[in-house]
Amino acid sequence: MTGYEMKHLIENSSSMYWSGNNNQIYKALVQLLNAGLVTNVIEQQESLPAKKIYTVTPEGLTSLKAWIMSQPEAPDVKKSFLIQLSWADLLTEDELAQVVDQYEKEVELQFMIEREKQRRDKVSPNRTPREKILWDLIRENMLTAYQSEIDWIQRVKSALSIT
Amino acid sequence: MTGYEMKHLIENSSSMYWSGNNNQIYKALVQLLNAGLVTNVIEQQESLPAKKIYTVTPEGLTSLKAWIMSQPEAPDVKKSFLIQLSWADLLTEDELAQVVDQYEKEVELQFMIEREKQRRDKVSPNRTPREKILWDLIRENMLTAYQSEIDWIQRVKSALSIT
DNA sequence: CAAACCATGTAAGCTGTTACATGATTTC
DNA sequence: GAAATCATGTAACAGCTTACATGGTTTG
Numbered sequence: 001m002t003g004y005e006m007k008h009l010i011e012n013s014s015s016m017y018w019s020g021n022n023n024q025i026y027k028a029l030v031q032l033l034n035a036g037l038v039t040n041v042i043e044q045q046e047s048l049p050a051k052k053i054y055t056v057t058p059e060g061l062t063s064l065k066a067w068i069m070s071q072p073e074a075p076d077v078k079k080s081f082l083i084q085l086s087w088a089d090l091l092t093e094d095e096l097a098q099v100v101d102q103y104e105k106e107v108e109l110q111f112m113i114e115r116e117k118q119r120r121d122k123v124s125p126n127r128t129p130r131e132k133i134l135w136d137l138i139r140e141n142m143l144t145a146y147q148s149e150i151d152w153i154q155r156v157k158s159a160l161s162i163t
Numbered sequence: 164m165t166g167y168e169m170k171h172l173i174e175n176s177s178s179m180y181w182s183g184n185n186n187q188i189y190k191a192l193v194q195l196l197n198a199g200l201v202t203n204v205i206e207q208q209e210s211l212p213a214k215k216i217y218t219v220t221p222e223g224l225t226s227l228k229a230w231i232m233s234q235p236e237a238p239d240v241k242k243s244f245l246i247q248l249s250w251a252d253l254l255t256e257d258e259l260a261q262v263v264d265q266y267e268k269e270v271e272l273q274f275m276i277e278r279e280k281q282r283r284d285k286v287s288p289n290r291t292p293r294e295k296i297l298w299d300l301i302r303e304n305m306l307t308a309y310q311s312e313i314d315w316i317q318r319v320k321s322a323l324s325i326t
Numbered sequence: 327c328a329a330a331c332c333a334t335g336t337a338a339g340c341t342g343t344t345a346c347a348t349g350a351t352t353t354c
Numbered sequence: 355g356a357a358a359t360c361a362t363g364t365a366a367c368a369g370c371t372t373a374c375a376t377g378g379t380t381t382g
Contacts, residue, residue, distance in 0.1 A: 023344095024341080025342080047349075048349085049348085
């Protein structure tokens with residue numbers, strides 16, 4: 001696979017949250033190459049820059065497997081909206097209701113974008129039945145996280161309207 | 164409040180996810196001062212560096228209120244575990260079960276740490292009834308997010324053990 | 327006797343983002 | 355005729371982390 005292809009793959013994935021901008025991808029690939037974790041084959045093209053097609057080496061696979069088995073980290077979550085809410089007593093009732101509405105729309109938008117991404121992505125690997133199960137679980141995780149946030153927003157709305 | 168106090172306040176808060184290390188806090192306070200959004204009073208101490216006690220200006224409050232009403236962003240979530248899972252078909256059943264268990268323990272640990280933080284934090288402002296409601300909602304958000312992740316882990320375990 | 331607390335700050339380095347650069351080909 | 359696609363890369367900047375620096379007082 002080329003760096004360019006990886007970039008698009010990362011962009012269309014939601015669990016692979018890395019931005020994958022040019023600056024990082026091409027630099028990282030050079031580092032992996034120097035570390036002997038990948039090799040590349042250069043394919044010349046007329047009127048376009050030469051493709052560098054990368055392949056994992058056995059050492060690369062070993063290194064990957066070691067990372068997969070390394071201690072997983074808890075999710076890293078940043079909800080700037082909660083910081084807005086923590087100061088929201090400065091707002092009138094109407095202003096507060098408006099901001100909550102905006103947040104609801106934004107989260108629902110991202111939720112729909114995620115569902116659409118999943119619908120389009122028919123490329124997910126199905127090399128084994130277990131791999132399919134794993135990928136379905138990953139997708140479910142993304143969706144239920146959004147759903148849980150949307151449920152919370154409903155509770156916010158009823159808690160504030162009662163006041 | 165001094166920069167030092169803010170640092171501790173941020174560390175003990177979970178919704179205020181900013182790391183708040185020295186380098187950033189003291190630099191940011193100088194910027195706020197230059198922008199006229201805060202003022203400070205210097206209080207000399209013997210055998211300790213002088214305290215700089217900061218206070219928001221009316222301009223600072225206006226600026227804060229503008230930010231609170233600005234378009235909220237959807238949560239920014241990074242779950243590196245999902246990337247580990249997406250490659251986990253390289254593992255044996257036992258290895259996979261082990262990594263899932265480690266993730267479960269890690270998330271449960273963070274969940275307990277969060278609950279403990281909330282239990283200890285009796286300093287949360289209660290200036291109005293509405294502010295109390297808001298702060299309770301923020302706390303509920305943090306906890307239900309963890310709970311939703313833990314529920315998902317249970318589904319992962321049953322989906323994988325059936326295989 | 328080591329570690330933590332108080333309270334300010336600086337320095338170095340890594341990660342991430344946005345924008346720029348090339349230049350032909352295809353799509354709207 | 356403008357914008358996107360292909361495919362590589364560079365440059366400048368912002369954010370974040372870790373470690374260092376000072377130095378007296380208190381806690382384990």
